[in-house]
Amino acid sequence: MNCSRLIPVLFFSACAAMAQTPAAAPTGASRPEEPKVVKSFDASTIDKTADPCTDFYQYACGKWIEDNPIPSDQSSWVRSFSLVYERNRYLLWQELDSAAKDPKTPLQKQYGDFYASCMDTAAIDRRGLAPLQPAFDAIAALAGPGQFPALLADLENHGTPYGFFNFGVSQDDKDSSQQIAVIYQGGLSLPDRDYYIVDSPHFAEIRKQYVAHVTKMMVLAGDTPTQAAKEAAAVMEIETALAKASTDRTLLRDPENRYHIYTVADFEKLTPGFDWSVYFKTTGIGSFNSLNVATPDFFKALNGLLQSEPLDLWKSYLRWQAVHGQASDLPKPIYDENFAFFRKTLQGQQEPEARWKICSSATDNALGEAVGQDWVKENFPPAAKESMDKLVAALEKSLGADIQTLPWMSDETKKEAEAKLAMFRNKIGYPDKWRDYSSVKVDRADDLENEQHATVFARDWNYGHLGKPVDEKEWGMTPPTVNAYYDPLMNDINFPAGILQPPFFDFTIDPAVNFGAIGMVIGHEMTHGFDDEGSKYDGKGNLREWQTPADRKAFTERTDCEVAEYNSFQTAPAHGDTPAQHLNGKLTLGENTADNGGLRIAYAALLDTLAAQNKSITDKIDGYTEAQRYFLGFAQVWCTNETEQTVRQAALTDEHSDDRWRVNGVVQNFEEFGKAFGCKKGQPMYPVSSCRVW
Ligand SMILES: [Zn+2]
Numbered sequence: 007m008n009c010s011r012l013i014p015v016l017f018f019s020a021c022a023a024m025a026q027t028p029a030a031a032p033t034g035a036s037r038p039e040e041p042k043v044v045k046s047f048d049a050s051t052i053d054k055t056a057d058p059c060t061d062f063y064q065y066a067c068g069k070w071i072e073d074n075p076i077p078s079d080q081s082s083w084v085r086s087f088s089l090v091y092e093r094n095r096y097l098l099w100q101e102l103d104s105a106a107k108d109p110k111t112p113l114q115k116q117y118g119d120f121y122a123s124c125m126d127t128a129a130i131d132r133r134g135l136a137p138l139q140p141a142f143d144a145i146a147a148l149a150g151p152g153q154f155p156a157l158l159a160d161l162e163n164h165g166t167p168y169g170f171f172n173f174g175v176s177q178d179d180k181d182s183s184q185q186i187a188v189i190y191q192g193g194l195s196l197p198d199r200d201y202y203i204v205d206s207p208h209f210a211e212i213r214k215q216y217v218a219h220v221t222k223m224m225v226l227a228g229d230t231p232t233q234a235a236k237e238a239a240a241v242m243e244i245e246t247a248l249a250k251a252s253t254d255r256t257l258l259r260d261p262e263n264r265y266h267i268y269t270v271a272d273f274e275k276l277t278p279g280f281d282w283s284v285y286f287k288t289t290g291i292g293s294f295n296s297l298n299v300a301t302p303d304f305f306k307a308l309n310g311l312l313q314s315e316p317l318d319l320w321k322s323y324l325r326w327q328a329v330h331g332q333a334s335d336l337p338k339p340i341y342d343e344n345f346a347f348f349r350k351t352l353q354g355q356q357e358p359e360a361r362w363k364i365c366s367s368a369t370d371n372a373l374g375e376a377v378g379q380d381w382v383k384e385n386f387p388p389a390a391k392e393s394m395d396k397l398v399a400a401l402e403k404s405l406g407a408d409i410q411t412l413p414w415m416s417d418e419t420k421k422e423a424e425a426k427l428a429m430f431r432n433k434i435g436y437p438d439k440w441r442d443y444s445s446v447k448v449d450r451a452d453d454l455e456n457e458q459h460a461t462v463f464a465r466d467w468n469y470g471h472l473g474k475p476v477d478e479k480e481w482g483m484t485p486p487t488v489n490a491y492y493d494p495l496m497n498d499i500n501f502p503a504g505i506l507q508p509p510f511f512d513f514t515i516d517p518a519v520n521f522g523a524i525g526m527v528i529g530h531e532m533t534h535g536f537d538d539e540g541s542k543y544d545g546k547g548n549l550r551e552w553q554t555p556a557d558r559k560a561f562t563e564r565t566d567c568e569v570a571e572y573n574s575f576q577t578a579p580a581h582g583d584t585p586a587q588h589l590n591g592k593l594t595l596g597e598n599t600a601d602n603g604g605l606r607i608a609y610a611a612l613l614d615t616l617a618a619q620n621k622s623i624t625d626k627i628d629g630y631t632e633a634q635r636y637f638l639g640f641a642q643v644w645c646t647n648e649t650e651q652t653v654r655q656a657a658l659t660d661e662h663s664d665d666r667w668r669v670n671g672v673v674q675n676f677e678e679f680g681k682a683f684g685c686k687k688g689q690p691m692y693p694v695s696s697c698r699v700w
Contacts, residue, residue, distance in 0.1 A: 038362055041093040044086065046512040047519045047635060049628070051085070051642055059685035059692055063669040066641035074647060079360070081353035081652040084665065085645035086509055086523075087488050094385075094486040094504050099366040101380055114380070116448050117373050120460075123453040124335075124365035130453055131337045135228060137454045138328055138336075141166045145324045151312045154320075155281045159288030161324075162465065165458025167331025168324055169193040171308070175291075175471040177495040178298070179265050182547035185471045187286075187297035190264075191304035193248045195241075195330055197352070198658045202242075202249035207583035212352070217242050219347035220326060226340050227329045237322035244315060244323045251307030255659070256593045261494075261542055261549050264300040273299055277309035291469040334364065335454040354649030372460035374484025375441040378503075382436045382485050386503035393513060394434045394506060397520070397611075398499075401528045402427065404610035408603075408700060414560040422544070422552040426535060429545030431478065431498040435506065436485040441467070490527055492534035492600075495547040499531040509642060517615050518632040522639030525608035526601075533603030533700055537596040538565050567697035568598050572671060577664040578653045587657045589667060597662045601672045603700035605640060609678055612636055623682075633682035641669045 053068025067085070076083045105118030106125070123129070141161060148157055161168045172190040177183075196202060196216060201209055217238045224234035257263050274282050276299070286294075299305060312320070329336070333344035342358070349355040358364075370377055409415070409423045446463045448456050478496065483489060486504040493500070505511070511524040534540045541561065544550045553561060569591035578587035591598075616623060616632060623633045630638065646665040648656075653664060663671060673679040673691055680692025688694055 038096055038099060038360070041089065041096055043093065043507070044089045044509045046509045046515040046523070047639055048509075048642060049630075051645055052638070058683045059680065059689040061670065062637070062641060062673050062679070062683075062691050063644070063666045066638055066669065067645035070642075070645040071647055074645075076647045076649065078356040079358060081349065081355040082646065082648040086643040090504070090507050090510070091488045094488060094507070095363060095366050095370075097385060098370060098377060098381055098486050099362055101377065101384075102366055102369055103362075112444075113376050116443065116446070117369055117377050119448045119450040120373060120456050121365050121369045122450050123448070123456050124368050125361060126451070126453065127338065127361060129451060130335065133452075133454075134337055137452075138227070138332075140164070141328045142325060145321050145328070148317060148321060148324075151279060151317065151320075152281070154312060155285035156288055157324075159285050161328075162289055163462065165461035167327050169195075169327040169331075171305070173289075174465075174468045176298075177476060177547065179261055179495065179543075179549040182495045182543075183476060185474055185476060187291065187294050187472060189297060189299055189305070191248075191252045191301040193308075194245055194252070195326075196245070197655055198255065199249035199252045200658050202246045206585075208585075213242070215347065215351055219343065219351075220330075222343050223329055223333075223340065224322075224326065226343060227325065237326065240319035240322035241326045244311070244319055247311050247315070248304075248308070251304045251311075253301050253304065256590060258301075259539055259593070259596065259661070261539060264298075265549065266299045266302050267296055268299045268302070269296045270294070273297065273305075276302060277305050279309045279312050289469070290466075292472055294472060332454060332457070334368070335457050352651060352655060354651035368457070370484055370486060372457065372464075373443050373446065374486075375437065375481075376443045378436060378485035379440055382503050386435050386485070386506065390503075390506055390511070390513070391435050394501065394511070394524075395432070397525055398432050398434070398528055400611040400615060401525060401532060401607060402430065404607045404614065405529070405532050405603075405700075407610065408607055412700075414557070414564070416554055416557050419553045419557040423536065426497070426545035426552070427532075429497055430532065430535065431496070433479075433481065433498055433500045435501070435503045437481045438479050490531055492531040492540065493547075494535065494540045494543040497535065497543070497545055497547045499528070499535075501528070501531075509639075516627055516632070516635065518612060518627075518635040519639035521608045521612040521615070522636040522641075523643050525611060526604045526640050526643075528604070529606070529608040529611075530600040530604030532607070533600040534596065536603070536700060537599040538562075539596050561699070564697065564699045565595055565599065568602070568699060569595055571675075571697050572598050572663060572667065575663070575667045575671060577657050577667070578650050587654050589657060589663050594661055594663045598671065599699050601663070601668055602675050602698065605672050605676055606698075606700065608640075609636060609676070631682065633678065637673060637679055637682055641673075644669050 051067055051070035053064055056065040056068050058065040070085055074083060074085070080088070082088070102117060102121040105114035106122040107118070109115035109118045141164065144157060144160060148154070158168050158170060170193045172192040174188060175185050176188045178186045194202070196212075201212060220238035220241050221231070221234045224237045225231055229237065253263065268276065270282060270286070329340065330344070333340050345358045349358070406424060406427055409420055409427065412420070415423070443463065447459050478498070481500065481502070482491060482493065483500065483502045485502050487502045488504045490499070490501045490505055492498070505527065506524070509523055510527060512520060541553065542549055542551065544552050551558070571591065572589045572594055573591035575589045576586055577589060580586040612632070613623060621632065624631050627635060644665040656664065662668065670691065674693055675696040675698060677692070680687070680689070685692035
């Protein structure tokens, strides 16, 4: 799965969510067990020996962290995301399992068969590598670099991963009513370009282990050890060259750095060795005259590499991509070896998750809006949608009031900001209209082919947007997903049914806790519309400066404060050859801005709500004031145990800060926190000076 950055902006790292595998059923259990609903407010997570004014995260989560070690099939364990994800997936599994045994509708037959084929590991083992043979043959027949465009398109048409780059259709950043072709750098297998190019003992060791891993995989794919070692060296050489040609992900956060419109003719002049018209035509995307070449330098370098690197190296790279990219659906030895490197070595996960979990996720990933239709009937009552509408309206109101009171922003810019806010659209729960998967051929006996058909369907669905009007009702997440997003080109905020569950959202709990949890999520997504990236788009979703130069300058001074602040936060200690790991304040700036703004405006919305009920923020429930319950409800979302490997990988690749700093970094910037807990000015969580953007 490609984790390179594309909009929209998620609440929680999608890559992390994919990599984190929720807990297995208890060891030895033959059937999955239903996970409990997570408590919305739980005083038992609190470490009463800690001082909330010194380390609020430790205070709010310390006991939970102590009592909830990472399960052996996990690399990260988050009180909210992991537990809700686990429960949602269990409920999904129930549906898939019953559809596989006794389907009642054609839709159930389709997703039931998809799930059943994934579960049939005996059939997967029996077929061995035979399903890869046509791709291997096509790669072996490559006679010269001129044949790359047709070969890559042909592999793509069969759903075979091939690396190289990412291509698809997306809205035009500068005219969001248009849907255009976009091509992006890609082709790496390790999590980030740093893994290939940073000169340190830590990364040198990972590279050594990676080459050993590729060698083992190619032996499992049928090559001799000598051949496989040569192939692994080739893969390393090509991927390192692609890494060097890639733009740093932090720079790509600036939309101007990934927007370069080329005519197809000019793109071909940039890369004369690769005939794009052949590639585009063979994929069947349809004709177009211009496209966004997001990262031109990468394609220029790729063009050079296609000429300079021997053809045999490229063949090795393509064979590797085919095996690596489909490892989850290949025989057990390949599955296990892939796990051993990418999950165990890189992320510290001790054992693979149970097959039913893998297959439930795979079915959700492939046919999400088919499975989701039945899932929401069971798990998302209409009243939840109404209640969310009210919360969103309350948050919109408080963000509007916040904009009004900003001391640094001119009236002219405030008008623009309000206009943008007024144009926000909200999507809650699930789509009005479901995607039609009827053309996806599913064969109960052929897991890999089903995956390939689903991949081709998703690609064709995306390509089908080219030149068409934008459909505002489409969703970028499936209903059971535990996440949310803001899309700057759509200017919409999206909350799938999957996240609208306790401890995020709970009908039965007091408003303080709901505003601290889901209210803050809503505020977070809204603030993305005004972070360092979102603020560059207007209400129509067009990349257009709407701040005056003086306001932009004042805005940047404020975001620079946050960059420096988060740069100083350490996430992993130094030991041996390995240096301490700090957050990257620039990479995480948008998320940090959204977290800080979200907590502030959700708090304001809570004050309004309490006032309307003649209640005060200092009223107590079960020994905690409304304000304290608000901050605890917020922090308890983020109680987390993570392996050090995962922390280090996330610091390089994840635009979200480490969970400890998603709590402490935010509360120390919000003076209401210090007041709520009676902190003294100058204590770590109540500093004399702090950063504020919104
Ligand atoms: Zn976010």
